[in-house]
Amino acid sequence: MKSLERDLGLPTVLAISIGAMIGSGIFILPALALDIAGPSVVLAYLLAGVFVLPAALSKSEMATAMPEAGGTYIYIERGMGPLLGTIAGVGTWFALAFKGGLALVGGVPYLLIVFDLPVKPVALALAAVLILINLVGAKQTGRLQVVIVVAMLAALSWFVVGSAPGVRQTNFEPFFTDGAGGLLAATGLVFVSYAGVTKVASIAEEIENPDRNIPLGILGSLGFTTLLYVLIVAIMVGVTDAGVVAGSKVPVADAARATLGAFGVGAVVVAAVLALVSTANAGILSSSRYPFAMARDGLVPETLAAVSERFGTPSTSITLTGAVLLTLIAFVPILDIAKLASAFQILVFILINLTIVAFRKGEMEYEPSFESPLYPWTQIFGVLGGLVLITQMGRIAILGAVVITLGSAVWYFAYARPRIQREGAATDVVRRRVGRNVLTETESAIDRETYEVLVALTAEASREREQALLRMAADLVRPHDGRVVVVWFEEVPDQAPLETAAEVQSPAEVRFEEQTDDLAVDLDVDVDVGEIVSHDTKHAVVNFAEHRRVDAIVAEHERLRLRSRLVGDPIDWVVRHAPCDVLLVDNRGYDRPRLVELVSDGGPFNPDQVAVAEAIASQNDAEVSIGYPETDGSPEQRERTIEEYREQLGELLSVPIRTPGSTAPDGGSSSPDLRIRRGADHRLRGALLDRDSSQPVDCTEISVHPHESGQPGLVRRFLERVVF
CATH class of the missing domain: 3.40.50.12370 (Rossmann fold)
Incomplete structure (x- = not known):
């Protein structure tokens, strides 16, 4: 079986992680979250970043112990067993594809400010271009990501600096318009904004010096993005009158129009398009590695593990992921699916925090070069925080996550279980505990x-x-x-x-x-x-x-x-x-x-x-x-x-x-x-x-x-x- 080449350095790792987050999380979701929580949406973004931190620390540790393609799937499969690994792999694959589709469809309205274009055809065209770029190679994808992220951050930095003097304190009063319930509901909604922070782990097999670059890439991008989210959302609330941003299709552009004029709107349009294309690009890159890794373990047909002789990329897996992305853009209401993806992402992060406990308590070989601090309290906080948030996602979102879970389980028992004989570290931990009792x-x-x-x-x-x-x-x-x-x-x-x-x-x-x-x-x-x-x-x-x-x-x-x-x-x-x-x-x-x-x-x-x-x-x-x-x-x-x-x-x-x-x-x-x-x-x-x-x-x-x-x-x- 061919392996993937390690040719992604720290700048590329940071660019992929930041680019995977700064997309729909800042250019689309603030308007919806503001509608739910009012000015406390600023705190919602900060809380979401805090709740993501335990999973980021856990994945950083596991990624240094197992720097393989597949990320979340690999860790949960090895730690919790092939059944939960299948659920995590399939669910995260769909969640990332959903988020990529949301980014493309959500980015087109920013283009409509300048050009009179149809939304779906443009989104489909952009998706097709990104699929082709990913087929050519990860190095080319990474270089494109660096260029996109640098340009996007420059535009957003100008927006922050130029708009900050226009912030009015009265716009934050009252701060909690819908109490703690509204705050938690908004936190659950914007949680998906941080899903990209751990996408780096899914391409760990292609990262140079993974012991150093993976933890720095994950934790550095999370800290930077959380700060940027809080600043931008605070400025959006502080410079616009109530109701201007809430429910808007282009909330950042509306905020820029209030402080920077037409030139500022143009800069935001460029940043928004770059950010959302970046999110979609990173989504294709990372999500395509999940079926690739699952195929190598026998959970899905082995054809998905094929690596292109010419470009060295998992071409079949990328093609399948691209087909799913195009289908979503063409036929599915992406915003609703993104909410489902957010609920499932919370479930996956809960599993990640449990998985690290299985590895540390189990008997299988596990030697990470980076260890999560304050173990296991960090993981307990992550599990409890995730459970609190998921209760705020609504019945439809939870039901959708359950459907994905059951579908993955059916696939495992019908296809994978007869073909594999493996178990996770958690199974042996439970077996030893039961035996001792x-x-x-x-x-x-x-x-x-x-x-x-x-x-x-x-x-x-x-x-x-x-x-x-x-x-x-x-x-x-x-x-x-x-x-x-x-x-x-x-x-x-x-x-x-x-x-x-x-x-x-x-x-x-x-x-x-x-x-x-x-x-x-x-x-x-x-x-x-x-x-x-x-x-x-x-x-x-x-x-x-x-x-x-x-x-x-x-x-x-x-x-x-x-x-x-x-x-x-x-x-x-x-x-x-x-x-x-x-x-x-x-x-x-x-x-x-x-x-x-x-x-x-x-x-x-x-x-x-x-x-x-x-x-x-x-x-x-x-x-x-x-x-x-x-x-x-x-x-x-x-x-x-x-x-x-x-x-x-x-x-x-x-x-x-x-x-x-x-x-x-x-x-x-x-x-x-x-x-x-x-x-x-x-x-x-x-x-x-x-x-x-x-x-x-x-x-x-x-x-x-x-x-x-x-x-x-x-x-x-x-x-x-x-x-x-």
């Missing part, structure tokens, strides 16, 4: 002080299976000096009186009573026994467990029985309503297991599941096999983190750990004698999050259903299944 809870579950287990027996159990359940329960409580409560539950028809039924003993009950005399001696634990006759066994089990306040219920259940899977089972009701953990046993015998296998459902092991394995293995001098499902093409970082989690889990256990599938030291079988799995979460019955992918084996299996108090929240459960 679960390990802490697991340690507490293993070290619990008291434990009482109810063994619920029914007429369906044979003598051998009853004994297996009792031995299993004894192993569970013995490490905690606990107690086993054995209860025979007899269900009689509704029409039969309970008193009469209790007087008649079945053969199974007689056999059960014969065992109770020697039960406590055989199990070496405290045992309470009893029987309950009822019309509804499941209610009786739950009521007894609640009355006795046991810690767990042990009962038989064939989890793969067809009836259970299709129409449910009474034991499912017990799981949902029990006041404690429920251990359902697919009972195939229990006789001093030598290998206990922990089975994962794709997330981390439940603490109660691990505690059961620890108790049984420790009482039988058994080994524990910590199994985990393998995933083809799983990211290397995921494999490393999960392996570390398994090692740390093994350190919590007091029994030997065996690698799944390996043979015993004495050459014994690698097949488990007992499997312990996490039971399906009844809150997500039938959901993909709790699908059961494990295969049945020829040994007893315990499904551990933690009580609701021990279940993770649905958000955490979702994170466990997604990141593990």
Whole structure:
């Protein structure tokens, strides 16, 4: 894959960044913002610059660590994962194209002051010329940008100096015409004026000495442009009567007419056309690098990563961007789209501030030469400020950003996800945090002080299976000096009186009573026994467990029985309503297991599941096999983190750990004698999050259903299944 040549110096970087900002932000938007906030529009521009600063610092840091074409997309994709990277790449690509179209259409009215020209044909012609210039090469584009910016700044400087003496203080009274709400709404509207400050990062691969020039270019242009915006808008408000600039199509020209006369208007016209052409030019240059970078990562067709042999530019990507720009100019109401772009730009800047946290907390290689000061408070301020502003953008703007987001997500799942196997640094950060939390809870579950287990027996159990359940329960409580409560539950028809039924003993009950005399001696634990006759066994089990306040219920259940899977089972009701953990046993015998296998459902092991394995293995001098499902093409970082989690889990256990599938030291079988799995979460019955992918084996299996108090929240459960 060909790379791009580094031939853009600091002057060009500053010119591209300043030129990308000073366009519609000063020549079009002040009139609309003044209509919303009155004279406080001056403060709105200052606040917008302050809210942009955290993202500018974050992007400066990330750009020095990853000086590659693509900017925002690259950082979010590497930090937050390919899904959010796709959303950021597609959304920012459209946002920059929208802003470029707005600049061209908004610049033509300034030409109409001098020439009688149709707006859209002129805008289309200018766009076509700029597309051709970008196809020729970045160096030519950069040189043009320097010339444009120098001429534009000269004209604007003359406007500031010449108009400043005419500023009248009375024009700023009252300052807050619509209160704090109007100020924030105006700040959100003009936020897009600063979007170009980070465009430099999208061409980082073509910048000379990126460690120095990228931070200087971004931060220097932001400071300069913020000051210039505030000065120009303050002069516009101060030299014109109320209503002259508000709603005007050429607000700067109207202000210049009031102080500098016809000659001043001519200079402003030249500056406006140069500025808006500059914005469009920088927009094409930077936005075309987003599909280029995404194509290199497999998120869009690789043809968009093609580099021209003759000019060394991403010609296919530029052509596609140009086509979108021309379509927008010809058919779309650009001002409305620009508002949508502003809302999405705020969302992207929020993601940028979160992404730097992912990089710093993650384990992937990340060595920036510039570091954002006051981390993470700077980023927290940027996130909170962005959230405040986006609430002021209006429902239509937010809805448009949501549509772009959903469209990008659909593209990712339909096209990109089957083709790539990557994840962002944030995914591993979340995975490690979830793993640490679960390990802490697991340690507490293993070290619990008291434990009482109810063994619920029914007429369906044979003598051998009853004994297996009792031995299993004894192993569970013995490490905690606990107690086993054995209860025979007899269900009689509704029409039969309970008193009469209790007087008649079945053969199974007689056999059960014969065992109770020697039960406590055989199990070496405290045992309470009893029987309950009822019309509804499941209610009786739950009521007894609640009355006795046991810690767990042990009962038989064939989890793969067809009836259970299709129409449910009474034991499912017990799981949902029990006041404690429920251990359902697919009972195939229990006789001093030598290998206990922990089975994962794709997330981390439940603490109660691990505690059961620890108790049984420790009482039988058994080994524990910590199994985990393998995933083809799983990211290397995921494999490393999960392996570390398994090692740390093994350190919590007091029994030997065996690698799944390996043979015993004495050459014994690698097949488990007992499997312990996490039971399906009844809150997500039938959901993909709790699908059961494990295969049945020829040994007893315990499904551990933690009580609701021990279940993770649905958000955490979702994170466990997604990141593990």
